[in-house]
Amino acid sequence: NAGVTQTPKFRILKIGQSMTLQCAQDMNHNYMYWYRQDPGMGLKLIYYSVGAGITDKGEVPNGYNVSRSTTEDFPLRLELAAPSQTSVYFCASIPGGGVGEQFFGPGTRLTVL
């Protein structure tokens, strides 16, 4: 198993540009999550999904959108990038149902200039 994979690893955007951060998992996990980690801080939940076709907002959803058309993929869309979205983005997944531990991807470092 590859686990949770994220692409790209690094990206620089100009203000106002858009992009999609890709996340995929091959563990057949139902629950998937997107976090952002600002420098020196913990992780903040952006969006999450409890299954294909079901998504919900987390703590900091503004400026982002998600979709979940398959169990494996959970892309995060940034529209009209702003410097405040400069961060490291992590995708995570769990089987669901009270298991608890989250499996994390390697992260995407995004800089908006």
Next chain:
Amino acid sequence: AQTVTQSQPEMSVQEAETVTLSCTYDTSESDYYLFWYKQPPSRQMILVIRQEAYKQQNATENRFSVNFQKAAKSFSLKISDSQLGDAAMYFCAYSWYVGDDKIIFGKGTRLHILP
């Protein structure tokens, strides 16, 4: 609302010594999970240890152990025989099953290992 607090932004320990990282949390739930994650410079989040709240016995993984005090809502991590590879950011995290299994993270403690 559930919260996780790590009161030590940074700590240092001499190689081969023991260090304890503190974590407190706030919840009204009786059944939940607690975790310590390690984040080395590679940024990868690595699970160090986990504790189920219904278990009275403290979890142990090799050189890593926890002191879980449920009544006090405290969950500290002890690292014995510290090694240079233990240098990282450590995050305490809390999770409870409410149908979406969200995890709340603390702000982290940066651990330095002094050779």
